[in-house]
Amino acid sequence: MRVALGREDFKALRIAKASNVNLKQLSQLLGLSQTTVSRALNGYPEVNAETRERVLDAVRRTGYRPNRAAQRLATGRAGSIGLVMPTAHGYPSDVHFGEFLAGLGDEAVRHDFHFVINPSHPDDEEATCKRLVASGNIDALFIAYMREKDPRVALLKSLSIPFIVHGRSIGIPTDYPYLDIDNTAAFHDATKLLVQLGHRRIALLNGPAHFAFAIRRKKGLEAALAESGLRLDEACVQHSPMTDEHGFSGMKRFLDLPERPTAILCSSTVLALGAVRALNQAGLKLGSDVSLIAHDDVLPMLKPENFSVPLTTTRSSLRSAGSRIAKRLIARILNLETLPEQELWTAELIVRASTGPAPQPAGRANRRSPG
Amino acid sequence: MRVALGREDFKALRIAKASNVNLKQLSQLLGLSQTTVSRALNGYPEVNAETRERVLDAVRRTGYRPNRAAQRLATGRAGSIGLVMPTAHGYPSDVHFGEFLAGLGDEAVRHDFHFVINPSHPDDEEATCKRLVASGNIDALFIAYMREKDPRVALLKSLSIPFIVHGRSIGIPTDYPYLDIDNTAAFHDATKLLVQLGHRRIALLNGPAHFAFAIRRKKGLEAALAESGLRLDEACVQHSPMTDEHGFSGMKRFLDLPERPTAILCSSTVLALGAVRALNQAGLKLGSDVSLIAHDDVLPMLKPENFSVPLTTTRSSLRSAGSRIAKRLIARILNLETLPEQELWTAELIVRASTGPAPQPAGRANRRSPG
């Protein structure tokens, strides 16, 4: 029975508007059952198109918003995703984490999803994951900072909870859902550019050696060198947290080497910051005396184009990654269209002023040294 | 009727352990009503001490954890706190935000509280707050990045939702709950130290001018100068986002001034990063040619003691602030002991190597210039 809204109803409507309507009131207002209204809202097929329109219209007018707690209880879905945030003292990932989170949040808020943020010592992440899942109030988990043969992957599989990995482990089958950038290719291409510019001795300021991304980046560098018959000198490699200070000291060490590298690869613009500082201090000119390519996570606080000499970078937005991961995670939870399980993004190689031809060894202009 | 646990019960117990016990099962196991068990767990007085002990023991053995969604529904409390994260493109607060969030999360996870993180353009924060509150699934809100006469305070008051402000506005009554550090005092004391060291011309690399903290820091500087009969030259002040790049360019500008300042106050170690770079580039020695004091939020990625010349700082941990705010917010929601509504923390002035006596004007050693 369909009835036009009378004066009484409008009064109810106004009250409802003030004090948050619930499903019952809404259905009474419409002269429908809660079932039908609920179905209309959740896109079930067994409801008349016209009825659905009426419902949607009433929702707009009353400002009805389903109570998330009730939904969660009824569906058994927690409506929130877990986040393990590695934050030991001195742990350098905060900058990157904040940016990533912004992306996650952007997407999550659109679906009314919440976060359970669990800070944890990096060495304790496994236990934290377990605890988080056991708590029962997340229905998906996100993990990052993958290491070689990372035990968390197996753990999460065994816990049978939807999860997505940012990055990829190494040395275990990659049959889990991930989003990663092609670090190998990125650093391979960057190296190739440097080699094309005549650089023969290239150094690497990398992240901590136990992280998969760091391993891959080094591999990319080595592969590209090998293609030109060159080898990576281990003295030209530094693994360290990606802070300004490590960038500075690392670069300084490189410059003190008997055979000084002519080009540097940096795993982060934060590292590059320190590296450039060391370069300036040594009186070397970026882009001519020394070339540098950094990986750019697109941190708003540190733009490569704003460096005194704009930096050539391999770019991939951390924030977009966060947003994408949230989208996939939520789709997974809601059983919507199945998005691809595994994604490998390509970083863009953007050339700016920090790269240039290798300086010619004095007195031997334009000739390659023999042997 | 109190019954010892029989074989059947232990079987039930084992099953329960595997598949998450609920209150009903737990109460059956104990031969008590759900009411009593619930009360025992929530610390109500009308339950026998011995009974409570029995309940607690069973909880330990079964690993019972109340279903948060059900609790939320029954109590009407959302069990989560809202976070408006300002993240416009180029907005520089990420570093600080991440660190702060770690503190928040630390405390929140202890009480099973969730977050609703709502990224928002800084200029749109008011609307975002409104939307967040209206969504009905937060029961407290946290806001930061206070501006002069910030309209959000009045807004939140009118929305009658518990909230805490990180920082304090200026120009409106401070009768709302906040946690702030005494920025005026911090920069006053820092300035005083510099003046005692003989510095007469002091510059300020500050955060954006519309932020209350920036206004207060400038005020502190001016007050301390005034006490010694000195004035702040507006040419020696820069308001800008707190990025490395702005630190660099700002310092460069200062150094180009006809009357160059002998000391610099920095609102962030990130600014100091760029400032120090400019100093090095100009061939000036930090701590002797120029003194510098930075405010240190205790970011793990950027420690003042690790700078090539360790930085004198005014220190106050952002992370502790986050943790404290979460604690107060949660106490507020749960109506626990009433923690103080307003807190003003004092920043510590920690002297390291970046401060030293003012360089003597050439040819007039140890004498003050007349007039």
Next chain:
DNA sequence: CAAGTCTCTCAAAGCGCTTTGGACGAAAGA
């Protein structure tokens, strides 16, 4: 000794939603 007080416990009524298992006509097939 009846009446009042405590102390401890319980049954049952929600909280606001989803979802199961029909019900009731109307259209379609036998």
Next chain:
DNA sequence: TCTTTCGTCCAAAGCGCTTTGAGAGACTTG
């Protein structure tokens, strides 16, 4: 014409917790 099948809709049973209102004993009190 009588069954089937749809297409729409509904009543009611949860989801797992908190909380109200009361009851059964045990203990005081007048």
